[in-house]
Amino acid sequence: MRKAFQTVALLVLVSACGSGNHSAPRNLDNACSIVSQHPNYLRAMKRAERKWGIPVNVQMATIYQESKFIGNARTPHKFVLGVIPMGRQSSAFGYAQALDGTWDEYRKAEGGFGARRDRINDATDFMGWYMAQSTDQLGISKTDARAQYLAYHEGRTGYRRGSYRAKSWLMRVSSEVGSRSVTYAAQLRACGKL
Numbered sequence: 001m002r003k004a005f006q007t008v009a010l011l012v013l014v015s016a017c018g019s020g021n022h023s024a025p026r027n028l029d030n031a032c033s034i035v036s037q038h039p040n041y042l043r044a045m046k047r048a049e050r051k052w053g054i055p056v057n058v059q060m061a062t063i064y065q066e067s068k069f070i071g072n073a074r075t076p077h078k079f080v081l082g083v084i085p086m087g088r089q090s091s092a093f094g095y096a097q098a099l100d101g102t103w104d105e106y107r108k109a110e111g112g113f114g115a116r117r118d119r120i121n122d123a124t125d126f127m128g129w130y131m132a133q134s135t136d137q138l139g140i141s142k143t144d145a146r147a148q149y150l151a152y153h154e155g156r157t158g159y160r161r162g163s164y165r166a167k168s169w170l171m172r173v174s175s176e177v178g179s180r181s182v183t184y185a186a187q188l189r190a191c192g193k194l
Contacts, residue, residue, distance in 0.1 A: 022070055022071040022072040022118065023070065024068045024069050024070050025037045025038060025069050028064060028068060028069065029183075030187060031057070031060055031183075031184040031185075031187040031188045031191075031193070032187050032188065032190070032191035032193060034060070034069065035188070035193055038069075038120075040120060040121075041060075041069070041120055042056070042193060044120045044121045044123075044124040044125075045059045045060065045124050047121070047124070047125070048124040048125050048127065048128035049128070051125070051128060052125075052128030052129060052131065052132040052142075053128075053132060053135075053142045054127065054128045054131045054132060054142050054148075055142065055143055055181075055185070056184075056188065056193075056194065057145070057181045057182075057184040057185035057188060057194070058131070058142070058143065058144075058145040058148060058181050059124055059127055059128070060180075060181070060184045061145050061149075061177045061178075061180040061181035061184055062096075062127060062145065062148070062149055062152060062177060063095050063096065063123070063124075063127070064177075064180060065149065065173065065176070065177050065180070066092075066095070066096060066097035067094065067095050067096070067097055069095065070095075071094060071095050071118040071119070071120065071123075072094065072118045094116070094117025094118045094123055095117065095118070095120055095123035095124075096117065096123040096124075096126050096127045098117050098123070098126055102130070102155075103115075103117060103126065106126050106129055106130070109129070110125065110126075110129050127152075130152060131148050131151075131152065133156070134148060134151040134152070134156055134159070137156055138151055138156060138159060138160065144178075145177050145178045145180075145181030145182075146174045146175060146177060146178030146181075147174075149173075149174045149177040149178070150164045150170070150174045153170060153173075153174070154170075
């Protein structure tokens, strides 16, 4: 009987560890609602803010834009002839939509090889690491969500070259990220989370 109980307990533990909740929070327009539903998000972002200096609201606005807070988010498939799937549009994955190569660079530099893109703690640490480097290398303020997002999306080399200027859709999206960051900051202050 004891052996059966131990087996069942082990199965429950393993299934709990393997099944992540990757659904989006209910009200993505309200930062207080997001962190109320997922307090671990706020803890992870505050930890990244202490370590890298990137404000919680900047992280939140970027994660909203990249994955809508879905931990296992992936880019859409590419199709040949409109119907034959031919892989993903990019290797971007997880909360931060980090590309394979950039994620590997981060893991070598900071995160260790156990870091995973679908874990909020690792994703926010990655985002803080990347954005702090953008501050150091490009002079972008850590509080400037719009410019940080442009460097995040285009890469620091692309940002330096100004590749985003030819992409009106990206300019619009980066402005939305900047506005959302300001809104999230005001909301978090109002509910006492900042």
